[in-house]
Amino acid sequence: MPDSTGESVLVLVNDEGQYSLWASHLDVPPGWRVVRSTSSTRESAAFIEENWTDIRPKSMAGADGGTDPADARPSVHALFAEQAARTPDTAALVWRDQEISYRELDERSGRLASLLADRGVGRGDFVALCVERTPLAVISLLGILKAGAAYVPLDPEYPVERLRYVLDDTGARLLLTQEALGFLFVGHERETLWLDREQGHIDGLPVAPDAGTAPSSAAYVIHTSGSTGRPKGVLVTHRSLAHHAASVNRTLQLGPGDRVLQCRSLSFDAAAEEIFPPLLHGATLVLGEDPLRQTFRALTQQVVDTKTTFLSIPTAFWHSWVLEEDCLVRLAAESSLRVVIVAGEKAERRALDTWNTRVGAAIRWCNVYGPTEGTITSTLFEPGADWDGGDTPSVPIGHPIEDVRAHVLDDALRPVAAGTVGELYIGGAGVAVGYLNKPAMTAERFLADPFSGVPGQRLFRTGDLVRSTVDGAIEFVGRRDHQVKLRGYRVELGEIELVLGDHPDIQGCVALVDDTDPQNTRLVCHVVARDGADAANGELMAHVRRHLPWYMVPAAIHVIDAFPLTPNGKIDRTALSATGPSTPAEADHIAPRTPVEAVLAAVWEEVLDRPGISVDADFFQLGGHSLLAATLLSRIRSRLGVSVPARVLFASPTIEALAAAVVRLKSEPVAHAS
Missing domain, CATH: 1.10.1200.10 (ACP-like)
Structure with a gap:
């Protein structure tokens, strides 16, 4: 890769105005041209930051609702409207004892789009959404899209500082929320629309006409953990989202009669997979509780009671769920489940063996993989109940879904032989636009595609180390950086380190994953205090909780005198992992008083x-x-x-x-x- 051997670094650009870093010894792919040759990645990044202030391609920045010759597939909300016309009386949403038909969902989201248009929202705008998991969430998503804007999900469980950062990063024109969540947005200066307060007014509005959104327009911006210390917003188009919904449904085969449990936070792209493939194919969304917020037996009961036919859950939750034999017996005997997919981290072979023993072929099981930058799902593996994976300890992540390409490459972007570990690069229809307001990072991670037959295409460099089997299935091996997956959540350890490093008492921080107990993997931070500072553990924890979402808060913060170093002067993370905390003073036990x-x-x-x-x-x-x-x-x-x-x-x-x-x-x- 560029800058790794002292060679010059090229800056490439395509006809869409998108930039890519490139090593000078590699041939320039078709559809790209060299605009700058520099001596370092840092110099290239500075050039890109100065000349590429808007990462949106020309076709997106100038999207005017006209025909997009590159893709005849319409916008996501237009596809939903077509489905609503085919199945107007079918239940689109079920929440508690409330049922909303496709016709009603189409009309209610259209009325909200009218109000948004009255407030000046239009094509190219970002609209932030922070609501509880009720029908209002799905109505709002569709209403934002119908107004021509992209939605920016805000999780009401996130710290205020995190929410404020996302609002500032996107420059959201409007914030949609509920009065009960108003405490999260005290001091927010841009326009806020209180959906519950405005409901009577919205009900009296006409249904908005189609805004004429082009497939190249943005559909959403979802922020993921960032190694720079700040979350990075991934920009995804209608084209990519519509492609995903069509491609995964060729395997899932959702349709009228299916009931899909929607249980993930909108701030994770897994929620988009629970929402759009079902609604674009006539299935029913059942709004339920997040699996990570309930017990295994409670989720099992929910699946049985709601007659759910499709369920998506984090791999970490599934690993523990399969240990509850009574739950699996009930799923096989009493539930209506026909498909379960797991995603988020490496799936253990022994867990699948347990699942197959207790569930068998009664419920289809799929292992899916995909970074947010690849639009949710890039590869899929369905082993079947009689799959014989040999002695492999984990389940493959499978093969690319339709119109997605997966390449296992070495550092010189050359394909490696089957069985050889390389880095996974994703190409094709799912590649996102890039990182909002981060052009240099976008150019470094979204590279010119030398393998595509279409000029000017890009590859996303995932950072995941994988190998392919002789039949082409991909096996996940690990990461080449400090990004980890913890109970299904993507965590950049660098972001935790920088947040703690911002505390005035802290000189430096190293975040690690403590997996000494496989059943209780934890985030642990080691910090060195500034001279004379009294780095109180409680204050450090409070600082972290003010800035990071709950799943990134470390289980422990250890204050040490100095970081152990390797012979070449780098922090020795292996030695640090073996460093236990200093023995704390025995705290006084306070018994319950009420x-x-x-x-x-x-x-x-x-x-x-x-x-x-x-x-x-x-x-x-x-x-x-x-x-x-x-x-x-x-x-x-x-x-x-x-x-x-x-x-x-x-x-x-x-x-x-x-x-x-x-x-x-x-x-x-x-x-x-x-």
């Missing part, structure tokens, strides 16, 4: 399997994680009769703080969403 604290203490001791927990002890520093949090919240709901949102637990992770939150929640009136 009935609510007593109940919570009993629940914590059951879930964490440890006695005598002090009411000021942090759940996550005691070994808690997202899966245990789901069990904890379920038992709190059962014992105290109150539903505690996960964001409350992550903001109040001690018994005393959570007890105060429970008392407050019990005193609040129950909100009703539509």
Whole structure:
């Protein structure tokens, strides 16, 4: 790759005005031309930052709703409207005891599009959306698209600082939210539309006409963890999203009669896979609870009760689910499930063997892979109940879906032989536009494609190390950088390091994954304090929670005197992994002081399997994680009769703080969403 051997670095550009870094010894691919030759990647990046201020290709920046000769496939919302016309009376959404038909969903989203147009929203705009998981979420997504804009999802469980960053990064013209979430946006200066407050007005509006959105227009911007210390917004077009929905459905075969459990946060592209393939093919969305927010038995019961036929879950959750024999027996005997897909990290062969033993061929099982930059799903593997994978410890991620190309390459972009480890590059219809407001990073990760027969195409460099089998299936091996997947969530360790490094008491930070206990993989940070600073662990944890989403908060922060170094002066991460924390002073145990604290203490001791927990002890520093949090919240709901949102637990992770939150929640009136 460029700059690795001291050779000059080329800057290429295609007819769409998109840039790519390129090594000078490689042939320039068709459709690209050299605009600059530099001595380093840094110099190339500076040139790109100065000359490529808008990463959108010319066809997107100038999209005027006319015919796009490159792709006859219409916009995503136009495809939905076509499906609504075919099955107007079929249930499109089910939420609790509420059912919304395709006709009603089409009309309600069209009325919201009218209001957005009245507020000046149009083609090329970004509209931020922060709502709870109710029909309003799906209505809003479609309404934003119908107005010609792209949606920017904001998870209400994220810290205020994170939400503020995404709003600033996108420059969202409008924020759509609910009054109950207003506390997240205090001080937000751009226009805000309170959807629940405006509902009566929206109901009286006409259905908006089609905005004439071109396939090359942006459909959404989803922010992923960023190695630079800030999340990076991935820009995806209608063309890529519509292609994904059509391609994956050739395998999933969703249609009328199917019921798809929509249970992932809109801030993850997995939610788009739960929403758009079903709605573009006549299936019904069942709005349910996130698998990572409930117990295995609760999810099993939900699948049975809702007659769900299709379910997508994180691999980490599935790994634990297969250990619950009674759950799998119920899925096979009582549920309507016909397809389960898992995604997010390496799937273990032994877990699949257990699944096949208890479920057999009754439910199709697929392992899917895809970075956000490849539009959700790039490869898919369906082994079948009688698959014999030899002695491989993990399940392959499979073959590319239709119109997606996967290349296993060496550092000189040459294909490697089967069985040889190389880096995975993704090409074809799913490649995203790039990283919003990050042209240099886009040019470094989205490269000119030397393998495509279409001039000017690009490859996405995933950073994933893989190898192919003799039959062409791809096996995941690991990462070539410090990005990790933890319980299905993509985490850049560099982002955690930079957030902690921003604290005035911290001189440096190294984030690591502690996998000594495979059943309880944890994020751990080692920090060195500045001279004379008193780096209090509690303050550091509070700082992290103010800036990072809950799944990126480390389980422990260890203050050490200095980082161990390798002979060449780099931080020795292997030695650091073996460095335990200094023995803390024995903290005074504080017993429960109220009935609510007593109940919570009993629940914590059951879930964490440890006695005598002090009411000021942090759940996550005691070994808690997202899966245990789901069990904890379920038992709190059962014992105290109150539903505690996960964001409350992550903001109040001690018994005393959570007890105060429970008392407050019990005193609040129950909100009703539509």
